[in-house]
Amino acid sequence: MNNLRSQTAPCVLQLGLCDQRATDLAKAKRVQKWQRDPEGMRLRILEAAKQEFAAHGLAGARVDRIAANAGANKRMLYYHVGNKEDLYLAVLEGAYEKIRSEERGLDLEHLDPPEAIERLIDFTWNYFLRNPEFLALLNTENLAKARHLKRSTKVKSMHSPFVEMIRTVVTRGVESGDFRVAVDPVQLYISIAALCFFYLSNSATLSVIFGRDLLKKEARDERLAHMVALVLAALTGKSTADFGNAVGQGTRSPERQPV
Amino acid sequence: MNNLRSQTAPCVLQLGLCDQRATDLAKAKRVQKWQRDPEGMRLRILEAAKQEFAAHGLAGARVDRIAANAGANKRMLYYHVGNKEDLYLAVLEGAYEKIRSEERGLDLEHLDPPEAIERLIDFTWNYFLRNPEFLALLNTENLAKARHLKRSTKVKSMHSPFVEMIRTVVTRGVESGDFRVAVDPVQLYISIAALCFFYLSNSATLSVIFGRDLLKKEARDERLAHMVALVLAALTGKSTADFGNAVGQGTRSPERQPV
DNA sequence: CAGGAAATTAACCCGTTGGATAAATACTGG
DNA sequence: CCAGTATTTATCCAACGGGTTAATTTCCTG
Structure with missing residues (x-):
């Protein structure tokens, strides 16, 4: 259809010249047409790749689109x-790195155990809400039976401290x-993640089959x-x-009743 | 690589002739090379498509492979x-049809409310275990933001009786x-489905990051x-x-400790 | 048993896509 | 300011993959 190759956006900071190339090619030669920015380029590529893989999965992702959205050449x-x-694995590792890094800042140690758990749920829920690509990436990787993740050395090492953090909370709560x-x-964390993850990751199909918009503000709060x-x-x-309050909210308003 | 077109398996009931085609081509002409079986063919196509879509997603699925695995031509x-x-949507509709149909046979009305809930969890869990393709299909469809499901007329109508079934149990339990x-x-069912779904659907990545095999017998029972x-x-x-018993089982045996 | 509809096969078409090559351009150290 | 290296661009291509066309075979009906 439309030729993506011609869409390749020029690099940032191109001094506003690219549009007029046709008018004055000779002059353009004397000016900088692009600037070097390897780190920035790498970041933009990874960001664009994250969006693309999240939106279309591994097989559905298009290298051309990633390049175009990164303002780069393929x-x-x-x-x-x-x-x-490789690109996909880099994105995946980055995604895990990001959530585990934010979790480290939760500081559950200094809260009452019930509060700590509530905070963990609250964080997990909002993190998933803020980072829907993360959910999609995990689903994609699970479709591939974690084939790529298994190859990753980075990822495995960053989860034990997190588990220990939760274990401490539980132990304190019992004492x-x-x-x-x-x-x-681990079982507890999987359950918490499950409750948040499934609702958000599957909100599209759930909204259809149950005939209510699960992503609107009230529904999210209720959840x-x-x-x-x-x-x-x-x-x-x-x-x-x-828990009691949540009872009827979803069912009382007639337009949200499943048919 | 390998040309799939040449792999097209011959139809069922080919009278055991295909292997000897080289030896006696002339005689083969007088005998049936294939049999008509439109319904059977359709079923085999849908089954093969289900496996293929579940294993590779929509974009990753290959029409050639589906044909080959169905013993058919593209x-x-x-x-x-x-x-x-169309094929994908047919598979998806069939998958929903199947689970909702089995659920209808649960007969929760005649059980004590707590038993009914336990039975629902038990069924959901085992259904997901027995039908891993269902999980993958749902994930795939959610990646597509339920684009196909929205077009389906069949699917929407089959969920209200199911919700009513659960509502009755809850009401009886309160009374x-x-x-x-x-x-x-709805909230309750989503939670139950979430607990089962996420664990199984994400078992590949979870097993990697937590360093234990979540699918082995003991782990499943514990879950x-x-x-x-x-x-x-x-x-x-x-x-x-x-609930109490589950405490240490996952952590006590040293080889299952997350590193 | 003829002839037409239904089912199946074989072969081809053509846009797409991941990846490769080589040339051009900017930056940097000497 | 020059040479060499790092970064970026402009094309190219072979394989792939969904979909189609046309021929072939089986079955059914009158």
Whole structure:
């Protein structure tokens, strides 16, 4: 259809000359047509690749589109990162790095155990909301049965501190009497992630089959309250108001009733 | 690489002649080379397509491979179903049809509310375990933002009875005093599906980052117990033995410790 | 048993796409 | 300011993959 090669955006800071190339080719020669910026270029490539892989999956992603959206030439991808799969793995590693890095700043150690859990849920939920590409990338990688992730050395090492962080919270909660039982921290984290991840990652199909928009503000708030109430009720044994409140909200307004 | 076109498997019931075609071509002419079987062919195509789409996603799926695995010619797909996207939608609709159909047989109405919930979790979990393609298909469709599902008329209509089924259980549970709160049935189902779905759908990456095999028998049993305990504890307010039991199992055996 | 419709096969078409090559241009150290 | 290197651009291409056309074979019906 449309030839992507002709769409390759010129590099940043091109001194506003590219548009007039036709009018004065001779003069253009004396001026800088592009600037070097390897680091910036690499970052823009990775960002564009993240969007592309998230939007279309590994097989559906187009190298040309990534280049175009990065304001680069296709050749640059191979020069700066490598082939399509290398690019994909770099994006994936970056995505894990980013979330685990933010999680490290959660500082759950200084909170009451129930508050710590609530904060973890709140963070996870909002992180997924803010970074929908992350969800899509994980799904893509799981479709590939983690083939690429297995090759990655970086990723494996960055998860044990995170698990330990949760384990500490659980242990403290049991000792303080806030929690009735000492759950396996990995199991607990998977459950928390599951509640957030599935809702958001599958919101498109769920919205269709249940006939309500699961992403609108009220629905999102309701969901967060539901998840916190669910997990805390199970851990502490005490019911919270929110869990009860969530009851009818989704069903009362008639236009949101599933047909 | 290898030319798929030459791999097209002959039709079923070819009277065992195909292997000897080279030896006696003349005689073969007098015998049936293939049999008509439109319904069977359609089914085999859909089954092969399901596997292919589940394994590679929409963009990654190869029409040639589907044809080959269906023991058919590529042209047959277009003859019996339509183009690639039609094929994909047919597969997707069939997948929804199948799970909702099995769910209808659950007969939760005649169980105690807590038992009914446990049974629903148990069924969902095992259905996902038995039908991993279903998970992959849903992920693929969500990557496409439910673009195809929205076009489907069949799918939307088959979910309201299911939601009503759950709503009845919840209402009965509240009336009997088994449940402390009347949760929104959609919210509850999404949570149950989430706990099962995410664990299985993402088991590949999770197994890598947490350094344990989440699909082995013990891990699966442990997970089911954890989920049932989590949901029932939140609904009933009573702790169950399993939730506590699950504590250390994942962490005690040293080889499963995340590094 | 003829003849036409339904089912199946074989071969081809052509735009797309990942990747490669070589040439041009900017920067840097001497 | 010059030579050499790093970065970027402009083309090119062979393989691939979805889809189509046309011929071939089986089955059904009158």
